[in-house]
Amino acid sequence: VQPDGLSFSDSFKGSSIMRVTQKTIAAELGVSISLVSRVLSGSAQSIGVPSETIRQVEEVSKRLGYVPNRAAQALKGKASRTIGVVVYDFKDPFFSDFVGYLQERLHANGYSTILVGFSDRQIDSRDLNQLRQHLLDAIIVLGSDSSWDAFGEIRSTPVFRIGHGVEDEPCARYEVDEPQAAEDLGEYLLRLHCKKVQLVRFDMWNHKMRADAMQAAFEKRGMSVSSHTSSLRPYFELGRRFAMMEFNPYTPPDVLVCTTDQIALGVIKGLTERGIKVPDQVKVTGFDDIQFSRWYYPSLTTFTQPMPSLIDRIIERIRNQDFAHGSEVFHCPLVARASC
Amino acid sequence: VQPDGLSFSDSFKGSSIMRVTQKTIAAELGVSISLVSRVLSGSAQSIGVPSETIRQVEEVSKRLGYVPNRAAQALKGKASRTIGVVVYDFKDPFFSDFVGYLQERLHANGYSTILVGFSDRQIDSRDLNQLRQHLLDAIIVLGSDSSWDAFGEIRSTPVFRIGHGVEDEPCARYEVDEPQAAEDLGEYLLRLHCKKVQLVRFDMWNHKMRADAMQAAFEKRGMSVSSHTSSLRPYFELGRRFAMMEFNPYTPPDVLVCTTDQIALGVIKGLTERGIKVPDQVKVTGFDDIQFSRWYYPSLTTFTQPMPSLIDRIIERIRNQDFAHGSEVFHCPLVARASC
């Protein structure tokens, strides 16, 4: 990093630029702060303030570039219209896609997003202290966790979790309908005359939950199911390593069912490097429908997560202050592409 | 989305759960709020408060789970330790990678991140109104923009831009050293005996800037350079479409130099679909080193952006209140992989 050496003189003037507050506007017009406040908060009309006065206040406030101070508003007990978003694994493309969409919808609905995310790791309650210092209308958690420990101390803010959690978590939870997804894939594989399935998954309880549902659905349909489990990270490397080292091309399964798109893409890359053709010699499926699954070669058959409806539903609940605890499941449709 | 129908009874109790404030602690101990404040802000020691009192306050505050209210602190003029992050294209994997890393570093340094991002579009000053309502220590902008319009109204908060901007932007700017990158690639291609280069880029000024630098460096070394420009989005489709429809396999260039990894990956996919081998029949390069470039088949030769050092440098400047305007360039090292 090297300076270009010519423009460092014009320095930022720090806090010398005064913020425009209601006081500024009131002084400018020679009226009281409360009058300005009433106009700016929209309650003036119904109170009976003459529209000429309203116009003047609005004119000056616009001219001076007034923006309300949320800190002050929040302090007064008003909804902060600020949402905390917690992500367990930001490096995971699925989650970063999700965050992008979530943030955009929140923004469109007038909410600000405070982001707290990590890579590949459990979240500690200390990690959330920063969130607790803000006045939030709600917290949205992206990711599964088998314990509620991290959120135990957050009691004054409602939490929505998108992912699997513990049974009696004091939050509203949205979970993938794993059995339904498994049934859908089972039917699909049956039509493709798959007899022999191998599952490839990460060694974690939520992957196991998904894999177990798959296994049940496949065996119910008379397929034979074996399983490969690994704790290698990142997921892509897990899949690739499996395809390179573990996959046996002499007694291949018909299909490799992976619990995550990243694993599946790694598998495809590993197989391709070994000269094994997908889907001709072995089929591959994933889960999540990340952006790159459509763009890989071959494109990946996977399950789409219905982000738009899910997110809009949560935003609506936040707006309605509907913070009822409990879990709902949502359906992830199978998207058939080239890999299977 | 269907309810599971059994756990919606235990509703969230809304604001019935009182927040713990300094007042709560003061009441618990029968002391004044000021005393509590002094202890909690760390100024007690030097003032001469007995360590026993300090201990007691700290004990109670921990037991009650006190967290300072940033809104109140910010109102009092304290640094909010909150940073706004603006992203021009969150759908772009490069930016979402960047945001993840940035956020993690900010968090580690005690800063909160307020995220405002969009997909594929110019940002309007209205889009930033939400940011302006927060008391921010700084704003970090990810992405290039040939105009300062959107940020014109933000005058009380220092801005850092990572990307190309206009010459006299009142902010601190960090820009890719395009000529240096072009030189590096020129040398590299020379060693690979490439004579004929085709550039593939998006139709936007910052892509043109990069492509122009490349063209100059290549022609300087005696290579012939042609160029394909398109305004198709997303970038991946741009590259793929080019490879499918425009690329002429009978008079192929030695290498396709793309202004972005996404374009390059699309090119590779398109070529692969046509049965054209990369890098055997034609080489491909990108720019940015997104996560999937390493994972594509073949893996992509590209330029890495030095996020860690860049981000840590910016955080340090924020901490030191060093908001000097002007631009610095940073070097993006070439990473040679399979595609070229």
Next chain:
DNA sequence: TTGTATGCGTTATCAT
């Protein structure tokens, strides 16, 4: 129709 006063949680400046 508009102004005054109060309080949100915190910090800082006074007193005591």
Next chain:
DNA sequence: ATGATAACGCATACAA
């Protein structure tokens, strides 16, 4: 060594 008090920006109950 500690407690009152004011102030940050805003909203609102209460006066006028």
